[in-house]
Structures are given as C-alpha cells and as structure tokens.
Amino acid sequence: MRKTVYFLALILVFGSAPLVGNQSPAGNSEAVYTEAVYNEANATLSDYVLTNSGIKIIYPLFSTPAIVRKGGNFSIMVSFDGAPEQWECEISTAYDIVCEDYFLAVEDEEYNPTSGLWILNVTVPSNVNEDLYNITVVAYSDGDKYQADEPKSVSVVNEFKNNFSFVHLTDFHIGDPRGMTVDVRKTIGWKAARKSVEEINLLNPDFVIITGDLVFGQLYPFEYSVEYRK
Known part of the structure; x- marks a missing residue:
C-alpha cells in the first residue's frame, strides 16, 4: 500500500511538470501581439524614469469624486511644475480582484497661471462598466515619468439620476x-x-x-x- 502511495505521488509531481513554463505559445499569440503593439507605440517613452514626487491630483479626489456618464468627459486638475511632452490618464476598478483598466483620451490640456494647475479634459470610453474607479495621471517631462494616483475618485454611471440616497x-x-x-x-x-x-x-x-x-x-x-x- 505504501509503495502505491509513493507511486501516485511521483505521478502527480512529475506528470504535471510540463504545465510549468513549457506551454505552447500559440494560446498567448494575441497577448504577445498586443504587448508588441503597445511597446512600439510607447518606444519613445520607454527610457523615462518613474517618480511619484512633484505631481499631485487636485481633482477628482476620494472625498470629491467625479461622476461621469459612459462616453462622457470631465476635467482633471493636476499640480505639476513644468510643461510635459505628453499626458496619460487611466482609470482602474477599485474593488475587483482582477482589475480592469481603461485609458482616458486626453482631448486638450491647459495651464492656469493663476492657480498653477494643469486642466486636462478627458473622455471616458463608452464600453466602461458602471462602477467606482481609481484614477492615475502620468506626465512625461525632461526624461522623467511623473505618476500620481487617487483611489476611488471616479464614478462612471449609465445615466445621471434625479433622486439620490x-x-x-x-x-x-x-x-x-x-x-x-x-x-x-x-x-x-x-x-x-x-x-x-x-x-x-x-x-x-x-x-x-x-x-x-x-x-x-x-x-x-x-x-x-x-x-x-x-
């Protein structure tokens, strides 16, 4: 009986070994292609150094979230010294175990010299699910990548309501x-x-x-x- 148990244990260990790191790449071809396209599109930004200092999201915040419809737009207020070569904005689900990310199209940007803030007008994709999202803003400037995050600050809804609880x-x-x-x-x-x-x-x-x-x-x-x- 003991020999049988040992034999079954060996089958479980060695029989499942090929499942670790020896899978056919055919099933991942779409993911590999998507990653290649993303890397090519961002090749000019790949050498930027990431830092979380020097940039701060002023609006929306956890305490004052933005409520926006699918396919709608809203403004992001960012404190940042300098003139970035490029902005990136993204929202991600706040409570899901498997996070869903959506890029926000930056329609235009404007610097307000009075407040010292950047105003980014962004559009939410129409395929975003109704949910509460975290927001990430990235600024590329002078070889550095500045990133600011704000949790649970964007609420995407199907339609605006007239009555609230x-x-x-x-x-x-x-x-x-x-x-x-x-x-x-x-x-x-x-x-x-x-x-x-x-x-x-x-x-x-x-x-x-x-x-x-x-x-x-x-x-x-x-x-x-x-x-x-x-």
Whole structure:
C-alpha cells in the first residue's frame, strides 16, 4: 500500500511538470501581439524614469469624486511644475480582484497661471462598466515619468439620476474611553466601525457623508490655539 502511495505521488509531481513554463505559445499569440503593439507605440517613452514626487491630483479626489456618464468627459486638475511632452490618464476598478483598466483620451490640456494647475479634459470610453474607479495621471517631462494616483475618485454611471440616497455617519470617536464609564461592551471600536461600513455597502447608497470626529483625540483641546491658526 505504501509503495502505491509513493507511486501516485511521483505521478502527480512529475506528470504535471510540463504545465510549468513549457506551454505552447500559440494560446498567448494575441497577448504577445498586443504587448508588441503597445511597446512600439510607447518606444519613445520607454527610457523615462518613474517618480511619484512633484505631481499631485487636485481633482477628482476620494472625498470629491467625479461622476461621469459612459462616453462622457470631465476635467482633471493636476499640480505639476513644468510643461510635459505628453499626458496619460487611466482609470482602474477599485474593488475587483482582477482589475480592469481603461485609458482616458486626453482631448486638450491647459495651464492656469493663476492657480498653477494643469486642466486636462478627458473622455471616458463608452464600453466602461458602471462602477467606482481609481484614477492615475502620468506626465512625461525632461526624461522623467511623473505618476500620481487617487483611489476611488471616479464614478462612471449609465445615466445621471434625479433622486439620490444618502447615509450620514457622524462622531465615531473610535477609542473614546468615556464610553467605558457607561458600558464597556458598548464602547465603539474598529470592529464596530468596519461592520457599519459593511452594512452601508450592502445598502449601496449614492452618497455617504462623514462628519464629526473619527477617533478620540485626547489632546486636541490643547491644540486648538495652534491648529486653528493653520
């Protein structure tokens, strides 16, 4: 019996070996061709050095997202010193395990000397699914590639609605020791906050408004005089 088990183990190990790194390239021909076309189109940009400093997305943001219809357009506000040779904009799904990426066509760009911001007018492809997306902006300038990312900041919809649903969260005060004086079991912690977020996601409202204090700030009364001046 033991010899039989060993024999089966050897079959499983050596019998499946060709599946690792020895597959026919025929099934990947389309992917190889797509990659080759992409590399050829971006050959002039391949030598740029990537950096995440010096560029920042001002709008849209996680707190102030852009809501746009499929095939529609919106403006991106970017803080960047210099005049890039090229801009690239992309959105990617925020919650999918397998991420879906879509390039946004940059229709035109304009620098506002008063605000010091670049305004990029972009168009969302018509085949984008209705979902919440992260946004990535890339600027190519003087041999460097500058990249800025903002999570969950673009909401693509099929049509604009006339009626909206809201959820209001206020004053979580996670970690507030004052709750212990009333009932230790009712003191709000991170698990309770996470559960609230899960339930709100099940409701799937159009907007969630968060106000008040998220955590208990023990020293903030002593910081008022300094923080308010900022």
